[in-house]
Amino acid sequence: MPEPRDSQQTLVPELSAVQPLHLDVVGLMQLSQPVALIDAELGVIAANRAFLSEPCLLEPGSQSLSAQIVVALGKLDGMAGGFVGEVTFKPSKGARAFDLLALSLSREGNRLLFLTDHSIDTEWRNALIESRARFKDLVAISSDYAWETGADRCFTAISPKGLAGLGAQQLIGRLPDDLLDPERPAPPVLPFATPVPVNGVSLWLRHADGRSLCFEVAALPLYDRKGAWAGARGVCRDVTESQRQKASLASKRNAERLFTRITSIFHSQANPDDMLRVAASTCTHGFSANGSQILVTTTPLVKGITKVVLEVMAAFGSCGSRSETDQAVAQLPKARGDASRIVELVDWSLLVAPTIYAGNLIGAVLLWRNRERPAWTAEDARLLQNVAGQLAVAIQQRTNYHVLLDVSRTDPLTGLLNRRAFYEEVQRRFHRLRRSGHLAAMVYADLDNFKLVNDRYGHKKGDDILRQMADILRGNTRSVDLVARLGGDEFAVWLDDADEEVALRRAQIFMMAGEVLEHSSGSADKPLKISMGIAVYDPTLNEDINQFVSRADAAMYAVKRQGKGNFGLAPPAKPGRKRS
CATH class of the missing domain: 3.30.450.20 (PAS domain)
Known part of the structure; x- marks a missing residue:
């Protein structure tokens, strides 16, 4: 027996030292894996049951090896035996795969073939590869x-x-x-x-x-x-685009709800002035602003108008100064159409939108935010533009309302208050005087011999005289006083916070200013003059409004009976029963 080459080698002898081996044919027959004995011509000499039960290993109707095994054995390159590798068969019922091992026998040319079936392993491996590929594709898709x-x-x-x-x-x-x-x-x-x-x-x-x-x-x-x-x-x-679309949709829905809430609230007001005040409040809260202003122009943007003047008609919350408001308003003519725009000031960020009606600029809405609040967004601008369109209608309604109100309260000939408007306002002031304890005076005035002017010169001249009389009274009173034409040639003046001395002095001024009317007299012996009656109201005497008016009227007719062209003071009111 040969000696080991070094002490580290095993003591197991090499195969060359073993006597010739003899195969256990019975044992080979009982192997579960296919085994076959072939000759030098690759003909099958004998095979076990496992080999014979695999039809793919033999050519159909013969005892010859299948072409796949023959090709595989050719890979040994002249060697008598060795591990050939995998042999694959693809019959109609499913692929089969075997590992092929060829052992050389002592008889020249004979070889023993051992095949190990790993079809299931291959199927599993292929299924796993396919499953992984499928999973990878699904992950990529999903x-x-x-x-x-x-x-x-x-x-x-x-x-x-x-x-x-x-x-x-x-x-x-x-x-x-x-x-x-x-x-x-x-x-x-x-x-x-x-x-x-x-x-x-x-x-x-x-x-x-x-x-x-x-x-x-x-x-x-x-x-x-x-x-x-x-x-x-x-x-x-x-999901960026999806999130943006959702955010945009939510923003639009929120804007629609906000727009509906804002417009429904201020449209619920009957009085146009209240409508604008409520709109200013609603816009402040709806837009999360510090404050808002609604402005109305006195010079609509029409052909020939080069400068737009806007006045604040309603405001709510915290807003900037008048100069800052003017800075923001100055940006409006530069804006295109009815588009809203952002105006940046030192301490404020404003969102400004013009209110356009019938193509004319009739106002504007200003929203104020300080630097602590979020910046304005494009959605804010679009929403305010829509709100401004509704406000334009409200502003026009307010303008129409005040035009109608002025017509219903104003004498069309002289521009003074008419009888109804005068007495409504006097009644309000009368009740206020009762609470404040201040004095006031009423002057009743009537043109003497006015009928002769109409008879001689015509009604056009008479109308001129009435307008001239209105100018005399209006030009010699304060803005807090009331001047009215009661009808025909009768006029009335309410002197606010005036005692007897102030009232008499004012009557003297009226008389002096009225001397110019004598040049338009209808007859030299019946000159055109003014007769006036004066009554002073003292709230401590508990006089009612009818008694007060009657005293002024009676004082005027007393002057007429005494020769006209003068003024007279009504006697003080008699103390009345104290009102609860």
């Missing part, structure tokens, strides 16, 4: 990105196309936290390091080009055999 993190929370695997503008190689070994958008709120637990399964988590990442992207993430935690957290695995898809 999500934009797949990823995995390790125990250090860094990326260990990611889809080939990368994430947020970075390639897969750039992300491996990198913390996902570096991708987060710092300007967006992050979830309490990041999906990349989640200890529990999560689904539908919204996560904002900053793209490599600076854009903010929203991803919807689903993730599962990974644990090692000891139960320690070992990372996470998940998928995510880019």
Whole structure:
């Protein structure tokens, strides 16, 4: 027996030292795997039952090896035996795969073939490969990105196309936290390091080009055999556009609700002035502004008008100064059409919209925000533009209302208050005097011999005289006083906060100013003059309004009976019963 080559070698002898081997034919027949004895011509001498039961190993209707085995044996390149490799058969009922081993026998040219059937293993492997490919395709279809993190929370695997503008190689070994958008709120637990399964988590990442992207993430935690957290695995898809569309739709719906609420509230007001006041309040709250102003122009933007003058008609909340308002209003003529615009001042950010009616600028709405509030958005601008369209109608209604109100309260010939409007206002002031305790005076005036002017010169001259009389009274009273034409050639003046001395002095002024009327007399012996009666109201005497008016009227007729062209003071009122 040969000696081992060194002390480290095994004491097992080599096969060459063994006596010739004899095969146990019975044992070969009982093997579960196919075995066959072939000659030098590749003819089958004998085979066990397992071999004979596999029709694919033999050519149909013969005892010759199948072509696949013959081809495989040719790969031995002249060697008598050895491991040939895998031989695959693809019959109609399913693929079969065998590992082929050829052993050389002592008889020249004879070989023993051993085949190991691993068809099931191959099918399983192919099925696994196909399943993995299918799963990979499904992941790619159902999500934009797949990823995995390790125990250090860094990326260990990611889809080939990368994430947020970075390639897969750039992300491996990198913390996902570096991708987060710092300007967006992050979830309490990041999906990349989640200890529990999560689904539908919204996560904002900053793209490599600076854009903010929203991803919807689903993730599962990974644990090692000891139960320690070992990372996470998940998928995510880019839902930025979907989120923007949802946000836009929600913003539009909110704007519609806000628009409906704002317009319904101020349209519910019957009085146009109240409508504008309520609109200013509603806009302030609806737009989360510090304050708002609604302005009305006295010079509609029509041909020939080069400067627009706007006056604040309603305001609510905290607004800027008059000069700041003027700065914002100055931007309006530069705006195109009815578009709203943002005006930035030192301490304020304003959203300004013109109110256009029938193509004319009739007002504007200004919303004020200080620097602590959010910046105006495009949606705010669109909403205010729509609100301004409704306000334009409200402003025009207010204008029409006041025109009608002025017509109903004004004498068309002289422009003075008419009888109804005068007594309504006197009644309000009369009640106010009772509470304040102040004095007031009433002057009744009548033109003497006025009928002769009409008879001699005509009614046109008479109308001129009435207008001249109105100018005399109006030009010699204060803005707080009331002047009215009661009808025909009768006039009345309410002197606010006037005692007997003030009333008499005012009557003297009226008489002096009225001397110019004598030049228009209808007859020299019957000159055109003024007769006036004066009554002073003292709230301590508890006189009612009818008694007060009657005293002034009686004083005027007393002057007429005494020769006309003068004024007289009514005697004081008698103390009346105290009113509760």
